[in-house]
Amino acid sequence: MKSSSGSAWLRANFRRHETKLASLLLLLGIALAVAAPRFFSSASLALLVRSMGVLLIVAAGMLNVILAGGIDVSAGAILAVVSVLMVRLGNHGLPASVVLPLALLTGAGLGAVNAVLISEFRIPPIIATLGTAGLFRGLLLEWTQGEWESSIPAWLNSIGSPRWGGLDASVLAAVLVMLAAAWILHRTQIGRALFRFGDSPVAAARTGISPRQPIYFAYISLGALTALGAVFYAAQLGAVQGSAANGYELTVIAAVVLGGADILGGRGSLLGTFLGVLLLCSLQQALVLLRVATFWQNIATGAIVLLGVILSAAPRRQRRLILQQSTSA
C-alpha cells in the first residue's frame, strides 16, 4: 500500500527506515527526559508543535518534488514573495477572502514557472530552481526596496495567535495538509504517477505516463503549499521582510530526506517526512533548552543530517542522479 514500484522487498526496506527514525526519536526523547525534562512541559511542547507547522506544510510539497526525482531550492524565495504580497494587499484593505486565494495562486504560479523551465526547457531542476530563486528574490527585494512590513492585517494576526493551549491554526492546517497529501499520494492516479516517474522516467513513459503530469503537479503543489506556509509564517511573526526565509529550502529538504525519501526519487512517505520534521524541530528545541551555544547547534544539526543520510543509504542502483530530470518518451 505504501509501496512505490510495488516490490515487497522495497516495502520492507522502506519500513525499516521509518522504524530507525522512530527509534532515533525515542532515544532523543529518553535523553531529554533525563537531561532536560522541561522539554516535556506543556508550554515547551506547544512551542514545538507550533514551530513544526509551517515546516510540515512546505515539506509535504517538497516531498512531491523529491519523489518525482527533482529538487527545488527556490522555496524560500517563493515564501518571501507570497508573504510580502499577501501582507501588502491585506494592509491595503483587501479582505482575507481575496488575499488568501490570491496568495495560493501566486505560489502555484511561481511553482509553475519552475515546472515550465524543467519540463519544457529541459533545464536540470537544481539549476532551474537556483535561477528562479535568484530571480524571484531579486525582483522581490527590488520591489520592496528593503522596506519591511511591520504590521499585518488583523485577520492574519488572528490566524497566527496561539489559542488552544498554546497551539494555533497552523497545526490544524498542517494536519489537514498531511492527510490530504497522503490521500493524493497513495490513493490517486497522480500520486502513483509521481512515484513511478521518480523511480524511473523511462519505465514510467513506457507505461504511458507523460512526464508533464508529475513534474507540473510536483512543482505547482510545492509552490501552492509554500504559499500556504507563508500565510502562517507571516501570521506568527507579525511582520515580513523581503529577505525572509533565506536558505529555508535547505531545512525543508533536510527534513524530507531525514524522513527517508530517496533523493533520486520514487521512494518516500508522509509519515517519514513528519518524523523527519519532528526530529529536526525537536533537536533544535532540545539544544536550546540545554543552553547549547549557537555553533554547537549547527554542528549537532549537521551531524544528525549526516547520520540520517547514512542510516537511509539506499543500495546503489543503476539510476539517474537526482540532478537531471529526464523527460524521455
Add this chain to the structure above:
Amino acid sequence: MRRRRRTRLASFTLAALVLPAGCSRLPRNSKTLFVMVPKLVGIPYFNSARDGALEEAGRLGLHFFYTGPTAADASLQVDVIAGLLARHPAILAVSCDDANALAPVLRRARRYGIPVLTWDADAQPDARDWFVSQVEDETLGRHVMDVLADQLGGRGQYAIITGSLTASNLNAWLYWMKKEQEEKYPEMELVAVVPGNDDQQQSFVQAQSLLQAYPSLRGFIGNSSAAPPAIARAIEQAGLSGQIAIAGLSTPNLMRHYIENKTVKMITLWDPGKLGRLTAAVGAMMLRQETPRDGMDVPGVGQIRVFPETHKIVMGSPLDFTRENIGQYRF
C-alpha cells in the same frame, strides 16, 4: 542544420557588435559623485539614512549614488567597493560590515586619491579620512543598559539578541552594555548573547527559545533593528506582555505597535536620516577642502562634536522613543 546554427550565431555576433553604437553614454560626474555604501541594502534603517543623504547631497549639488551588498557580508561589500573604484568617485562613504575586512580596499581607495568616509560603522582608522558616528559607542551602550536596568529594578536575568556576531560596531555596543551592567548593576545576570542576523524570523525564534531555556528570564536587549520587534512579538505571543522588559535599538516604525500596546516601554536609536544628512555634509566639506570643527552647527542636523585626533565626528546623543513621543517620528 549545422549551417543554420552557424548563420544564427554569426548574425547574432554581428548584431551584438553593432547595436550598442546607438546607446548614449552614462554621465560620469566623477568630480561631484558621492557614493554611499551601507552594510547591506534593503533594510529600513539604511533606507532612512539613504534618504537623508540623498536630500542633502542634492541640496549641496552633489550627484548621489547608493549601492551595496545584498547581504551583510564583508566580502560582498568589498567586491562592491572594488567595483566602484573604477568609477573614481569624488567621495566614498561606507558603513562597514567588518572593520578589518574593509580596511585593505578602503586604503586602496585613498591611495587612488579618493577621500574615504565611514559612517555608522567604522573601519580601521588609517583606512579612512573621517568617521561620521551617530553616537559615542560608550554612551549608547551604557544608556541602553540603563534603560533595561531601570525597568528591571537593577536585578534579574537578561539575554541579548544581537545582529551579526561579527559586526564590529554591534560588538562595541555590546561591550559597553556589559561593562555598564558589571559596574553598576552587579545583581543582574547575562545568560546568553545570540545572533539574530538582522532577520526578524531568526530573532523571533531565538527569543522564543530563550524564554523556554531560561524560565527566570526577565529582560531582553535587542541589539540591531530587527531584534526588538521580534522579541516583542515573541513576548506578546507568549502572553507575557508587560512582565518582561525589553530595551534595545530599533526604529519607531518597527516598534510603534509594541510601544502603543505597552509591550515595550522605551526603545532607543537616533535619526538615521540625520546621520545620512551629516555624512553628505561632511563629504561636501571634504570636497571643498574644509575641516569639520568641533561644535559647528550643521543645517538639518544640529551641533556636532569633532575629535581631530581620532578624525571622528559624533552626531549627537541617543534618542529614546516612548508612547509620548513616538507619534512625531515617521521612520
Add this chain to the structure above:
Amino acid sequence: MKLRQSDNLQPVVVTLLVLFFCVYAGYRSGDFWSALNWQLLAQPLAEAGFVSLGMMFVIASGGIDLSAGAIVGVAAVTAGVGAHHKLPVPAIEVAALIAGLLCGAFNGLLIGVLRLSSILVTLGSMILFSGIALAISDGDSFAGFPGGLLWWNDAAFFGVPLGFLLFLAIAVVAAALLRYTLWGHYVIAVGSNRVAARYSGYPVALTLFGVYVLQGLLCGLTGILLVARLASARADMGQGLMLMAIAAVVLGGAPIVGGSASVIATLVGVSAFYIVQNGLLLLDVPPFVQHALTSVLLLVSVATGNLLRGKREDQR
C-alpha cells in the same frame, strides 16, 4: 575526456553574450575598460575560479558539493588561528590547506567509500563545517595577519594580480589532470556511468575520494586568498561561493549529471558571472536587479545551450 566538449555550443553562446554585454557596458560606462577595473576584478574572480575548478571535477564525477563555501570558511578561520598564535607564514598557509583537505577527505570518505548521495552528504557537512568554523572563531573575526600572507593580495606582475596568475596556472594543471592522467579519465568515466566504470575495474571509491580531497584543497587555497584580500578571517567568508561555483560550471555547459568537463568552459562560466556583475555595477543597475539579471543569464544560457544541442534523450 576532451578539452572541448564536442557538440556543446553553450560556452560559445555564453562568450558571445558576455562579449555583447562588454561592448555595451564599455560604450555606456567609460570606466568599464579601465585597467584598474580589470585589476580589481581579477582577484575575486581567481578566488571563485579555484572553487569552480574543484566543483568542475565534482560535477564531472556525477556529484555536487554544497559544502564548498563552508570549507572555505573553515580554512579561513584556521589561518586566523594560526595568525593569532603568531605562526610563521608558511605554517599558516599549510594549516589552512590541510584544514580544507581534511574537510574534503571527510566528504570523500562518505561519498566515495560509503557511497552515499553527494547532495545529502554535502548538505549535512555544510552545516557541520559551518558550525566548526564558528566554533573555531567563536563567531568573531580575526585580524592582524602578517605581511607575508597579505603579500598574496598585493603582489602583481606587470599589473596582473598574483592570485589571478596562480589561478591560470592551476587551471592548466587541472586541464592536464583531466586530459592526461589516468585519474582524470576515471573521473569522467565514473561520472558518465558509475556501474560500468565499476565493472570495468576502475577504482571508483579512490577516484571519488580524490575528487573531494582536491575540492577541499582548492577551497583551502581560496580561503588563503580571501584572507589576504580582506586582511581578516570570518567563519562565513565563503558563503556565496558555492552557488557561484555550481552556476559557473553549469554556465560553461557541463551537464549537471556528470561525465563531461572542460576547464575552458569553466573559465568561461566564472568569468562571465564576474564580468557581468562588474559591468552591471558600473552601469548603475540596482543591486537586487543585478542579482535577478545574473540568475536570468544562467537560465537563458542553459536553455539556449539545450536548444542548440538539440538535447538528446537519456543524455549522459
